Amino acid sequence: MLPPTIYYRNRTAAFQRCVHAFAFFLFLSAVVSDAAETRRPNREWPVYGGDLAGTKYSPLTQINRSNVRQLKPAWIYRCDDMRERPATTIECNPLIIDGVMYLTTAGLKVLALDAATGKERWGFDPWNGKGGRGVNRGVTYWADGGDKRIFFAGGNLLYAINATNGQLIASFGAEGKIDLRDGLDRDVFFLSVSATSPGIVYKDLLIMGSAVGEGPSPTAPGHIRAFDARTGKRRWIFHTIPHPSEFGYETWPTNAWKTIGGANCWGGMTLDTERGLVFAGTGSAAYDHFGGNRAGQNLFANCVLALKADTGERVWHYQVVHHDVWDYDIPCPPNLVTITHGGRRIDAVAQSGKIGHVFVLDRETGRPLFPIEERPVPKSELPGEHTWPTQPFPTKPPPFAQQRFTEAEVTDLTLRARTFVLEKLHGMQTGDIYLPLGLKPSVVLPQFNGGGEWGGAAFDPETHLLYVNASNEAEWISMVPSRPRTEMTLDDLGKLLYGSICSACHGFERPQNPASPTLATLKTVKERMTKQQLLELIESGRGQMPSFAALSAVEKRAVASFLFGDAGNERISLQDAKLSFADEIPFVATGHHDFRDPEGFPVNKRPWGTLTAIDLDQGEIRWQVPLGTYPALEKRGLPPTGTFNIGGPIVTAGGLVFIGAAMDERFHAFDKATGKLLWEFQMEAGGYATPATFEIKGRQYVVIAAGGGGKPETKPGNAYYCFALPSP
Numbered sequence: 001m002l003p004p005t006i007y008y009r010n011r012t013a014a015f016q017r018c019v020h021a022f023a024f025f026l027f028l029s030a031v032v033s034d035a036a037e038t039r040r041p042n043r044e045w046p047v048y049g050g051d052l053a054g055t056k057y058s059p060l061t062q063i064n065r066s067n068v069r070q071l072k073p074a075w076i077y078r079c080d081d082m083r084e085r086p087a088t089t090i091e092c093n094p095l096i097i098d099g100v101m102y103l104t105t106a107g108l109k110v111l112a113l114d115a116a117t118g119k120e121r122w123g124f125d126p127w128n129g130k131g132g133r134g135v136n137r138g139v140t141y142w143a144d145g146g147d148k149r150i151f152f153a154g155g156n157l158l159y160a161i162n163a164t165n166g167q168l169i170a171s172f173g174a175e176g177k178i179d180l181r182d183g184l185d186r187d188v189f190f191l192s193v194s195a196t197s198p199g200i201v202y203k204d205l206l207i208m209g210s211a212v213g214e215g216p217s218p219t220a221p222g223h224i225r226a227f228d229a230r231t232g233k234r235r236w237i238f239h240t241i242p243h244p245s246e247f248g249y250e251t252w253p254t255n256a257w258k259t260i261g262g263a264n265c266w267g268g269m270t271l272d273t274e275r276g277l278v279f280a281g282t283g284s285a286a287y288d289h290f291g292g293n294r295a296g297q298n299l300f301a302n303c304v305l306a307l308k309a310d311t312g313e314r315v316w317h318y319q320v321v322h323h324d325v326w327d328y329d330i331p332c333p334p335n336l337v338t339i340t341h342g343g344r345r346i347d348a349v350a351q352s353g354k355i356g357h358v359f360v361l362d363r364e365t366g367r368p369l370f371p372i373e374e375r376p377v378p379k380s381e382l383p384g385e386h387t388w389p390t391q392p393f394p395t396k397p398p399p400f401a402q403q404r405f406t407e408a409e410v411t412d413l414t415l416r417a418r419t420f421v422l423e424k425l426h427g428m429q430t431g432d433i434y435l436p437l438g439l440k441p442s443v444v445l446p447q448f449n450g451g452g453e454w455g456g457a458a459f460d461p462e463t464h465l466l467y468v469n470a471s472n473e474a475e476w477i478s479m480v481p482s483r484p485r486t487e488m489t490l491d492d493l494g495k496l497l498y499g500s501i502c503s504a505c506h507g508f509e510r511p512q513n514p515a516s517p518t519l520a521t522l523k524t525v526k527e528r529m530t531k532q533q534l535l536e537l538i539e540s541g542r543g544q545m546p547s548f549a550a551l552s553a554v555e556k557r558a559v560a561s562f563l564f565g566d567a568g569n570e571r572i573s574l575q576d577a578k579l580s581f582a583d584e585i586p587f588v589a590t591g592h593h594d595f596r597d598p599e600g601f602p603v604n605k606r607p608w609g610t611l612t613a614i615d616l617d618q619g620e621i622r623w624q625v626p627l628g629t630y631p632a633l634e635k636r637g638l639p640p641t642g643t644f645n646i647g648g649p650i651v652t653a654g655g656l657v658f659i660g661a662a663m664d665e666r667f668h669a670f671d672k673a674t675g676k677l678l679w680e681f682q683m684e685a686g687g688y689a690t691p692a693t694f695e696i697k698g699r700q701y702v703v704i705a706a707g708g709g710g711k712p713e714t715k716p717g718n719a720y721y722c723f724a725l726p727s728p
Contacts, residue, residue: 045096045692048138048198049456053336054270056458056650058693062700064654067725068669068679074701074724075118081107081131082707082718085524088131089688089716090707091196091454091647093138096694102139102150102163106707106718108132110139110152110161116696118722122166126154135710137268137454137689140198140206142229149229151206153195156180158208160232173232180210181220183234185243186258188220190549197268197454200278202309204229207278209265212286214327215501216482216585217550219286221257222264224305226312236312240264240282240300247314248299259584260294262286263301267454268333271309272347272363278309281330281351287581288327289437289479289589292384297322304334304351304359306366316366320351320359322388325380325437327448328354332456332648339464339616341369350459350616352468355433356401356451357394360616370396370619380436382479382587391434396619400612401451401470402604404432405443409604413633417597424595424603428476437479437589445604447475448592449711455648455661455690459616460672466614467657467672469627471644473602473609476595483582490554490570493577494562497555500588501548526564534560552578601630609642609662611649613675623675628662640677646711648690660687660704663712667691667704667721685717686710699724 042059050056063071082088088106095102101115108131110124126132132154140151141163148163149172158180160172168176180193192213199208205226213219224238240263241256242249252260265280272279285294285301302321307314321328335350339360347363360369374390402409407430410421429435429442436442450471457468482500484492525534538548538556548556554576561567595603602608607626615622626642633641645661652658656678657670665686669679685708693702701724708717 043695045094045694046141047095047200048093048140048268049270049333049690050650050692052200052271052273054268054333054456055335055337055461056456056648056690057460057652058650059653060693060695060700061652061654062695063652063656063693063702063725065656065671065678068656070725071669071679071681071702071723072726073721075722077113077118077120077720077722079105079107079718081105081109082716083107083131084716085528086133087709087713087716088707089135089710090705091135091137091689091710092705093690094692094703094705094720095139095141096692097141099696100163101703102141103705103720104136104139104152106716108134108136108154110150110166112163112166115694115701116699118720124152124159124161124166126157126159134194135196137196138198140201142201142206144204151199153180153198156193158195158227158232171231178227178232180208183225183237184221184223185237185239186221191218191220191261193220196266200269200271201229202271202273202276202278205235205309207269207309209267209269209280211266212261212264214262214284214286214288216287216290216581216588217501217548218259219261221261222266222282224265224280224307224312238307238312238314241285242299251297251299252294253296256294260285262288263298265305266329267331267456270333270336272336275364276309277315277363278307279334279336279349280305280307281332281334281353283329283331284321284324284327287585287588289325289477290382290385290585290587291323291325292382292386292586293584294323295386297388298324302328302330304330304349304361304366306349306363318359318361318366318368320353320357320392321355322391323386325385325387326434326444331450331454332452335457335459335466336363337459337464337466337616338461341617348616350457350466352400352452352457352466354446354448354450354452356399356403356446356470358397358400358466358468358614359394360397360619368394370394377434378431378436381438382436384586387436397614397616398621400468400610400614400621400624401446402472403446405445405474405604406430409445411597411601411603411605413597413601413606417599417601420598421603437477439479441476441478443474443476443595445472445474447471447473449644449646453646455646458649458651458657460651462653463672464615464617465622465672466616467611467649467651468614469609469611469645469649469659469661471609472604472607472642473644474595474604476593478590479587480590482585482588483579484577487571487573488577489567490558490561490572491567493555493572494558494560494567496588497551497559498562499591502559531560531564534563550580552576554578601633607640607642609645611657611659611670611675613672625670625675625677627659627668628664628666631664644712646688650691650693652693658691658693658702658704660689660691660706662686663714665706665708665714667723681721681723683717683721684719686712686714688712
């Protein structure tokens with residue numbers, strides 16, 4: 001036995017060694033914790049849609065059902081490039097990585113902010129202060145060691161930006177950018193090719209979809225491409241309009257791959273890294289509303305696609321609309337989900353879209369997990385059109401958006417409104433979804449903007465519930481011959497061209513809208529530029545607007561005169577009206593027209609907008625509630641009516657679904673289990689974007705862009721609102 005002095009000395013030394021070791025452990029843990037604080041994926045929002053699976057889910061719980069009513073703005077960032085006319089919008093779902101928030105502005109600049117304070121770190125402006133036009137829904141982040149990049153599409157260019165300082169990376173493409181019109185295996189130099197949604201990264205590949213023209217004049221194909229993230233070189237291409245000898249080629253006319261455009265993935269993609277698969281949803285082929293020149297099923301338009309991420313090879317596809325003539329694009333990325341089906345866990349794909357259906361497919365094979373029926377639909381009576389005889393209808397889950405408009409669905413808001421609408425219906429076609437378009441005006445529901453839209457759905461991996469918002473406001477459309485048989489006035493020609501080429505993006509003048517008393521369409525262009533400037537714009541194009549150089553001089557003058565309202569009664573001969581697309585496209589749409597009652601409210605029964613929770617295990621709707629309201633009706637004491645909505649939801653482990661989207665210009669938090677509205681915040685403009693949530697130094701934040709304007713055509717906004725609970 002040791003003497004007491006030696007015993008206690010050794011014991012003290014051992015204790016001190018333990019203390020020092022424990023202190024070192026605490027220090028090391030703190031260092032590791034601090035280093036990982038902003039890098040842990042579940043505390044960040046590093047990808048468009050939150051994660052590579054596009055779930056829009058966060059495991060953060062600090063903000064929850066019990067305290068969400070305490071949310072207040074932690075900071076507000078105001079962009080300096082908002083425009084009143086034409087009204088700008090912000091649709092960006094920002095990224096939050098290493099404590100930095102990457103976002104785009106109303107004028108399509110890229111900014112990096114301190115995510116905790118909203119203080120600007122750097123800005124990138126490819127427009128040299130002139131402001132970009134169109135929309136952008138976010139950026140893509142890629143890193144390899146110290147090489148950190150932001151990829152951003154503006155106009156027809158894709159830029160690689162240093163994520164640290166906002167400078168172009170000269171080694172990418174030509175001095176930091178590549179032209180998206182290059183490398184499509186077809187000459188599209190004078191056509192519109194851009195990207196409104198960000199790409200997705202797999203290893204050192206940046207995989208991109210595109211936004212292309214949709215009108216009857218020549219449009220670019222929407223092929224999906226992968227670019228080298230370092231050099232910008234194209235690594236692979238998947239032809240969404242198949243070339244000879246490729247799968248699906250026989251579903252088109254022989255030379256369609258040379259002339260037909262569209263079939264593009266414009267809503268973004270998701271990625272299964274373990275399987276090495278990238279998933280995309282595609283839009284309709286061009287022209288949107290007449291397909292006589294593209295007889296057939298038209299693969300791979302309107303398809304859910306699974307491609308090998310490293311090569312672009314097709315693994316499987318599922319077409320949700322055959323031979324689309326309604327503009328029923330798949331507008332959003334497929335959600336990658338894991339659900340319980342038939343007593344076992346299955347990795348699946350859940351695809352929502354404009355038609356208000358959810359297709360639940362096996363992730364490896366594309367096989368439907370719930371039966372999908374091919375049901376007969378009415379045949380088009382337009383000469384030369386060849387609509388497909390059937391369309392796919394999922395038996396489960398039920399539709400989350402309204403599927404028909406007849407007299408039974410006419411508004412019951414007031415007797416005056418109902419009587420007005422019933423009278424208007426005389427001479428119009430009504431019926432179920434897939435009502436064929438014809439010379440007689442047709443009422444369309446879901447309308448061309450959904451149903452569901454580009455905001456897509458959010459998925460909760462804890463409960464297997466899918467949350468999706470939808471619009472239920474009817475529109476009407478009619479078709480007219482694209483080549484008149486008699487002489488016409490210059491104004492008539494301008495109206496015809498505007499309706500067939502321009503109105504899908506710019507709309508027509510609309511009746512008074514109670515949420516937006518001062519709507520702006522191209523009919524206000526004379527307030528912003530001279531007629532000569534407009535003619536030059538039609539000739540050259542700008543931003544997302546393609547060049548219309550193919551129009552004859554008389555056609556360009558007719559469009560300008562129609563917009564300026566000074567055509568008078570000048571008559572022109574049919575020889576002067578070139579109408580180069582008329583041989584291929586003998587019928588064109590008169591445009592997408594709002595259909596509203598005398599007070600400006602929708603003509604169908606409420607709710608006019610919804611948020612729906614769908615149980616993907618059972619294929620059943622768990623709950624559905626109105627999303628948004630019209631303040632004018634709210635003042636009359638009506639409960640929430642729902643409104644047209646744009647932008648998507650996110651869901652959190654704190655029991656909440658956050659969403660803006662509605663025309664009441666409020667940011668909402670719903671109980672994810674019941675659909676009860678727990679909190680809302682009145683913003684200065686509509687939040688037509690998908691929010692994001694993140695945590696920095698133990699504090700959770702929720703951010704949303706309030707850019708207004710956009711498809712709902714409410715007043716524009718310039719702010720990002722970032723919310724948090726009060727500091728302790």
